[in-house]
Amino acid sequence: MWNGSAKILHRASWNTKLCSRKTASGSGEPRVWGFLTAADAIAFGVTGPVLRASGVKWDIRKAAPYAAYDQYKFEIPVGTTGATYDRYLVRMEEMRQSRLICLQAIENIPTGPIMAKVGKF
Numbered sequence: 001m002w003n004g005s006a007k008i009l010h011r012a013s014w015n016t017k018l019c020s021r022k023t024a025s026g027s028g029e030p031r032v033w034g035f036l037t038a039a040d041a042i043a044f045g046v047t048g049p050v051l052r053a054s055g056v057k058w059d060i061r062k063a064a065p066y067a068a069y070d071q072y073k074f075e076i077p078v079g080t081t082g083a084t085y086d087r088y089l090v091r092m093e094e095m096r097q098s099r100l101i102c103l104q105a106i107e108n109i110p111t112g113p114i115m116a117k118v119g120k121f
Helices: 005-014 038-044 048-053 084-107
Strands: 016-019 031-034
Touching: 038 048, 048 084
Parallel strands: none
Antiparallel strands: 016 031
16 A cells, blocks of 8 residues: 555545435434545545545546537536535536537537448448
8 A cells, every 4th residue: 555545544434424314215314424525535546526526626528628528518516525415416417517518419410411321241
């Protein structure tokens, strides 16, 4: 393990707090919700929605666009606490943003034949 990893793992293990929230069934049983601070997320090398849920506004599609992402308008969803619920909310918003990207891509499909003319074998 790299230098300092034990300290970060120990700190991360204390970043789990017990919250009493009603579950979908309404039983009210306590649920464990873990959270990840922005500093810990960066130290762990976390990327994507988990990193953004921790409050870090960084997305490779905006920072170094590839494919056609620079042609589309979309927001980068960012959480605040890095809690499990924040990660859920970021992922849900990412699905909404992906839908918007798809709609923009569909608008840019050129008219004309869509099947390649390939000879039969």
